[in-house]
Amino acid sequence: MTWLARLRVGGIVGVVILAGIGSVLLAPRGGETPAARGADQGQVIEALVASLDDGPNGAITGPWDLELPRDYGAHPDAPAETWSVVAHLTDPQGRPLSVNLVLTRVGRTHGGDAEATPWGPGPVHIAQATINAADPGLRASEERISRARGAAGHDVAAGEIWLDDWTLEYGTDALDLTLRLSDQLLRLRLEPRKTPLAPTGEDTAGPRGFAIPRLAVSGSLETAGTVLELGGTAWLDRLWGEIPLPGGPLVRDRLVLHLSDGAELSLLRTRRRDGRGIATVDGVLVGPDGGATLLEDGAVDLTSGPLQEDSAMPGSWRIAGEGLDLRVTLLGASGQEGFALPVRVGQLEVEGTRQGMPVEGAGTVLLSGGDGT
Amino acid sequence: MRARAGLLIAACLLAAACREEGTDYRSETGVVPATEQRPGDPEAGYAALVNAPYVSCGIPHDAFTRVLPETDPADLLPGREGLNAELPYAFTAHENAEGVTIVSSNCLTCHAAEIEGELIVGLGNEFADFTQDPRRLVLQSGNFVRGDAETRAWERWADRVDGIAPYIRTATVGVNPATNLTWALMAHRDPETLEWSAEPLMEPPQAEPLPISVPPWWGMRDKEAMFYTTVGRGDHSTFMLLASMLCVDSVEEFEAVDAYADDIRAYIASLEAPVYPHPIDEDRAALGAAIYARGCATCHGGQGTDYPNLVVPLDEIGTDAAYATAATDGSRDRFYEWIARSPYGDAESAAPAPGYIAPPLDGVWATAPYLHNGSVPSLETLLSPEDRPRYWRHVLPRAYDREAVGWRFEVLDEGQAAEPDPELRRRIYDTTRHGYGNGGHVHGADLSAEERAALIEYLKTL
Numbered sequence: 001m002t003w004l005a006r007l008r009v010g011g012i013v014g015v016v017i018l019a020g021i022g023s024v025l026l027a028p029r030g031g032e033t034p035a036a037r038g039a040d041q042g043q044v045i046e047a048l049v050a051s052l053d054d055g056p057n058g059a060i061t062g063p064w065d066l067e068l069p070r071d072y073g074a075h076p077d078a079p080a081e082t083w084s085v086v087a088h089l090t091d092p093q094g095r096p097l098s099v100n101l102v103l104t105r106v107g108r109t110h111g112g113d114a115e116a117t118p119w120g121p122g123p124v125h126i127a128q129a130t131i132n133a134a135d136p137g138l139r140a141s142e143e144r145i146s147r148a149r150g151a152a153g154h155d156v157a158a159g160e161i162w163l164d165d166w167t168l169e170y171g172t173d174a175l176d177l178t179l180r181l182s183d184q185l186l187r188l189r190l191e192p193r194k195t196p197l198a199p200t201g202e203d204t205a206g207p208r209g210f211a212i213p214r215l216a217v218s219g220s221l222e223t224a225g226t227v228l229e230l231g232g233t234a235w236l237d238r239l240w241g242e243i244p245l246p247g248g249p250l251v252r253d254r255l256v257l258h259l260s261d262g263a264e265l266s267l268l269r270t271r272r273r274d275g276r277g278i279a280t281v282d283g284v285l286v287g288p289d290g291g292a293t294l295l296e297d298g299a300v301d302l303t304s305g306p307l308q309e310d311s312a313m314p315g316s317w318r319i320a321g322e323g324l325d326l327r328v329t330l331l332g333a334s335g336q337e338g339f340a341l342p343v344r345v346g347q348l349e350v351e352g353t354r355q356g357m358p359v360e361g362a363g364t365v366l367l368s369g370g371d372g373t
Numbered sequence: 374m375r376a377r378a379g380l381l382i383a384a385c386l387l388a389a390a391c392r393e394e395g396t397d398y399r400s401e402t403g404v405v406p407a408t409e410q411r412p413g414d415p416e417a418g419y420a421a422l423v424n425a426p427y428v429s430c431g432i433p434h435d436a437f438t439r440v441l442p443e444t445d446p447a448d449l450l451p452g453r454e455g456l457n458a459e460l461p462y463a464f465t466a467h468e469n470a471e472g473v474t475i476v477s478s479n480c481l482t483c484h485a486a487e488i489e490g491e492l493i494v495g496l497g498n499e500f501a502d503f504t505q506d507p508r509r510l511v512l513q514s515g516n517f518v519r520g521d522a523e524t525r526a527w528e529r530w531a532d533r534v535d536g537i538a539p540y541i542r543t544a545t546v547g548v549n550p551a552t553n554l555t556w557a558l559m560a561h562r563d564p565e566t567l568e569w570s571a572e573p574l575m576e577p578p579q580a581e582p583l584p585i586s587v588p589p590w591w592g593m594r595d596k597e598a599m600f601y602t603t604v605g606r607g608d609h610s611t612f613m614l615l616a617s618m619l620c621v622d623s624v625e626e627f628e629a630v631d632a633y634a635d636d637i638r639a640y641i642a643s644l645e646a647p648v649y650p651h652p653i654d655e656d657r658a659a660l661g662a663a664i665y666a667r668g669c670a671t672c673h674g675g676q677g678t679d680y681p682n683l684v685v686p687l688d689e690i691g692t693d694a695a696y697a698t699a700a701t702d703g704s705r706d707r708f709y710e711w712i713a714r715s716p717y718g719d720a721e722s723a724a725p726a727p728g729y730i731a732p733p734l735d736g737v738w739a740t741a742p743y744l745h746n747g748s749v750p751s752l753e754t755l756l757s758p759e760d761r762p763r764y765w766r767h768v769l770p771r772a773y774d775r776e777a778v779g780w781r782f783e784v785l786d787e788g789q790a791a792e793p794d795p796e797l798r799r800r801i802y803d804t805t806r807h808g809y810g811n812g813g814h815v816h817g818a819d820l821s822a823e824e825r826a827a828l829i830e831y832l833k834t835l
Contacts, residue, residue, distance in 0.1 A: 006504075152627065244516040244519075248524060249515045249528055249531070250516065252513065268513050272528070273524075276528075276535060277508055277535045278506075279514070280509050
């Protein structure tokens with residue numbers, strides 16, 4: 001069983017990879033989803049898996065060093081990639097509002113695509129966006145799937161990734177995110193405030209990527225003529241390569257927390273979808289100076305409170321270990337069971353201590369498949 | 374086997390003092406009597422060993438290639454068919470009933486190893502890491518499993534690993550928990566139907582496995598019983614299949630594997646020790662031969678003496694007693710009884726003696742670290758007991774030491790308890806731990822440095 005040891009994803013890479021996958025790709029197949037878009041879901045997943053059937057040669061190899069802004073942009077050689085943003089914002093009254101976007105491309109653009117039919121084999125783009133806030137009028141969540149050519153893609157020269165009118169533009173100093181959700185227009189500017197967490201110079205076949213644990217966010221949310229100014233912090237994950245696909249045996253809960261002392265915490269709890277076996281909790285803790293500590297399973301205890309019926313997720317969590325003692329409370333959640341790839345996103349409030357000093361903070365929980373208990 | 378059972382019953386009638394099961398699951402120390410083995414075809418045995426799906430569950434191949442995308446050419450073995458020809462030697466692929474290609478660990482995970490640039494089938498793997506919780510690693514492999522059929526296959530494997538995981542974590546990298554692993558599997562299986570039960574059906578073994586060094590297969594050329602305590606008596610071929618029972622869930626599956634077990638046994642018993650790959654000082658070795666004949670051959674055989682198959686009682690050999698004591702103090706009898714009731718053996722199969730068998734020393738140059746628990750890193754330290762390190766760790770990357778004959782090691786001042794970093798701690802061989810002791814076997818202690826060097830030179834020739 002020693003070979004299993006080789007599965008250990010080492011260092012920061014591991015956590016960035018696992019955590020960075022975000023929620024979409026890890027959502028389970030079938031099962032818990034209501035019938036609303038059930039048919040779609042099966043088709044979408046099959047399309048995803050089919051577009052990835054490149055066999056084992058899909059891995060990208062060769063030396064790689066993170067280079068920005070290049071690596072914000074698409075890596076079309078990779079069989080799949082994701083962009084994921086979690087933003088913890090407040091309005092001028094100090095009311096919390098959180099935003100979550102996961103954009104995924106699965107499948108490569110095959111040669112000669114100019115003549116290919118729009119529904120021929122080619123990449124599938126899926127994006128899910130959620131806004132959580134106390135005011136129900138501000139809440140929104142939407143999923144967009146695009147297999148049609150031209151409706152989604154990337155433009156290296158312009159530094160832009162898009163799906164319909166959802167766009168992520170990137171440059172040397174900042175990223176600009178624009179999302180239209182029903183009658184809302186969200187525009188956010190994200191400026192990195194910490195060094196990216198990334199492996200360097202490694203020639204491995206595993207997935208590649210990086211995370212920026214803290215970006216300063218400013219922007220606005222326009223609804224029916226009113227404009228709400230927003231500011232706060234965000235966490236960005238980028239991942240490309242051979243990444244996990246939907247329809248597997250695992251469910252995951254991910255928590256991303258921005259603490260008031262300048263630290264961030266990303267935790268990923270993994271367990272079997274059938275409920276048997278153990279759960280593992282891996283993560284990364286980033287200090288105010290940007291120094292990252294990899295949290296291997298067992299380093300931090302994550303316990304969840306009882307399930308809340310209305311949100312269908314736990315109402316609280318407790319995090320202890322590595323100098324942390326945090327109580328995490330659910331403020332609200334948006335169910336996205338109707339999505340082709342179901343995920344539930346919760347808005348969190350944090351209080352407690354880090355290194356014995358009081359801290360508070362904001363966070364997001366993403367449940368892919370499980371109920372988080 | 375059946376004939377011997379008959380004899381035993383006859384003996385019982387005469388003695389009129391047998392327990393109901395007709396056995397007490399014990400052997401005497403001393404010479405192991407010869408046992409007839411099922412004949413088999415060694416060539417067919419090798420083919421089965423490296424191609425057949427005797428371990429029938431594992432990780433779906435699609436996921437496997439994402440975890441281990443490339444095979445080091447040094448890990449390829451000849452005689453492998455189909456997909457196996459591309460897999461590292463320790464893995465075997467097969468298609469399950471649902472059409473999913475599964476990759477499983479095979480016997481060579483523990484029974485093949487590289488030494489001095491050569492991959493040797495039959496050499497025990499003394500560098501395997503059983504200190505981690507395998508469930509965690511299994512979960513990570515689940516990241517790349519997709520679709521319902523793959524998920525079911527993965528779950529079956531994950532269930533078995535869940536069942537054994539609490540019993541197979543060693544304190545030190547390199548030592549092996551195979552025995553405890555086997556007991557743990559038995560605890561989850563009905564002995565008659567072999568059906569798996571998520572809940573243990575009898576008391577599982579103690580959680581912490583006693584550490585074992587994997588013996589070289591070529592010793593089975595001469596050995597009449599398997600394993601250090603000679604617990605493996607009777608028919609070896611079926612008994613050794615206990616090592617493949619992770620996913621054998623029915624008597625039919627057992628029979629499918631047992632159909633070629635005789636060939637695998639014949640292959641194992643046909644193996645010869647690898648030849649020492651470096652120059653040997655013949656004159657010195659000749660001096661050493663005389664010393665060996667005087668002080669070692671009576672137990673280990675060789676030099677004109679046949680291999681005696683001698684189990685030396687614990688108080689005489691003095692090496693760490695934990696393993697043989699646990700085997701014979703009654704605490705394992707429920708597992709021996711399981712074997713007796715199962716198709717893997719009969720009432721006489723599992724019968725350990727309260728001692729350790731003096732192993733054949735062919736190829737001993739390659740089998741470090743020494744003793745049943747791998748507690749002594751080199752022949753030099755084995756033969757000068759006062760120099761055996763109390764706390765030590767391998768020099769990494771591993772380096773073979775031609776002088777001392779064994780693996781290069783560092784002596785440490787403190788044991789595991791004093792090391793806070795778990796990564797460093799699990800590298801430490803701490804001979805003060807239960808079962809990890811390095812005492813006893815003081816043969817060679819009274820030799821001069823010169824004589825010892827001569828003896829070591831001779832041991833290289835075996």
